[in-house]
Amino acid sequence: MANFRGHITTSALLGIGYGVGATFGFGFTPMQGALAGCLTAVGGLLPDLDLxxxxxxxxxxxxxxxxxxxxxxxxxxxxxxxxxxxxxxxxxxxxxxxxxxxxxxxxxxxHRGMFHSIPTMFIVAELVFLGYRSDELEVRLLMAGAVAAGFLSHLILDELFSVQFNGIRVKLAKSAGSALKFVGSSMVANLTTYVILCALTYGVLIESGWMESPVPEPTGGLFQQVERATETMIR
Ligand SMILES: [Zn+2]
Structure with a gap:
């Protein structure tokens, strides 16, 4: 298992690359690039919240x-x-x-349950997409992609560290295959993860306009909608 320092170094470097690439390669503002970079750095730490x-x-x-x-x-x-x-x-x-x-x-x-998995990476990215306030779809995708990149770097690093080489032959540690996975050993955890993933994916498809909402919805992010609803309630 890679340690905390290994994870934060990797995801911070990746975050710098992501932010710089977004700013100079794709025309996002430097502040958007910087925030995306921070999200990548934090994303690289998230899977170990299960410790x-x-x-x-x-x-x-x-x-x-x-x-x-x-x-x-x-x-x-x-x-x-x-x-x-x-x-x-x-x-x-x-x-x-x-x-x-x-x-x-x-x-x-x-530890190393469904928190270390590909579907959870998508869940985290979708949460960022839904929670991030912006009228521009590209910016929300940039932020979601940023946290996903960091998260993925963590999973890959964990897998790389489960390969041990003693100079003669390559050996796989017991933890091999437990990070970059789609399903874990607990059925309940798998089911919960995929139900959350489906619900969030549905929300993302509607928010992004890729799928038509069954009820006519006001435009804007999830938070704007909650805020508007609360304001109406208070009045
Ligand atoms: Zn880990």
């Missing part, structure tokens, strides 16, 4: 706990109805994610 007491787990939950309330602040203000309510919600989100996030994920997963 409850690992460095990536600790770092990522600390980072998410700090960043999530900031990102959600405009919505918390609308949902909470007052500045005080928004602040209380922000603190609660911080505490829950920071101190219980790792335990909750740890309870639901086993």
């Amino acid at each position: 409850e007491h690992s460095t990536p787990s600790r770092e990522l939950f600390a980072l998410t706990a700090a960043v999530a309330p900031l990102v959600l602040m405009p919505r918390l203000l609308v949902w909470g109805g007052s500045f005080e309510a928004a602040m209380v919600s922000a603190v609660l989100i911080y505490l829950v994610v920071r101190y219980f996030g790792a335990s909750i994920v740890g309870m639901l997963t086993v």
Whole structure:
């Protein structure tokens, strides 16, 4: 298994390449390129969230706990109805994610279970696509692709490290084949993963306009729709 340092180095370098390529090769703004690069770097750490007491787990939950309330602040203000309510919600989100996030994920997963798999890579990319606010489809695809690239680099690295060469012959570690996979050994985990994947894929197809929505929907990202709905409810 590649260690934390190996993963972060690889995905950070990949992120720099991804961001630079997006900016100079495909005409995205430097800030969009930079953000995409960061997403690639973070994407390379995500699969090891299934290791409850690992460095990536600790770092990522600390980072998410700090960043999530900031990102959600405009919505918390609308949902909470007052500045005080928004602040209380922000603190609660911080505490829950920071101190219980790792335990909750740890309870639901086993290391090298479906968190290390191709379908989960697509799930993460689709979550970024659906959550990212932008009217431009290309930008949302850029961000989704960024996190997927980082995630994939992690899976490949884990597989590479399961090949051991002792100078005479190549040996496969027990962990070989447990990262770059489509299904795991637990039927329940497989089923859950694919149900989530199907639901998100459906959402992405509708959001991107590749599939017609069964009900006429307002345009804009998922968050814009939630926000609009909440605003209507409050009024
Ligand atoms: Zn791993």
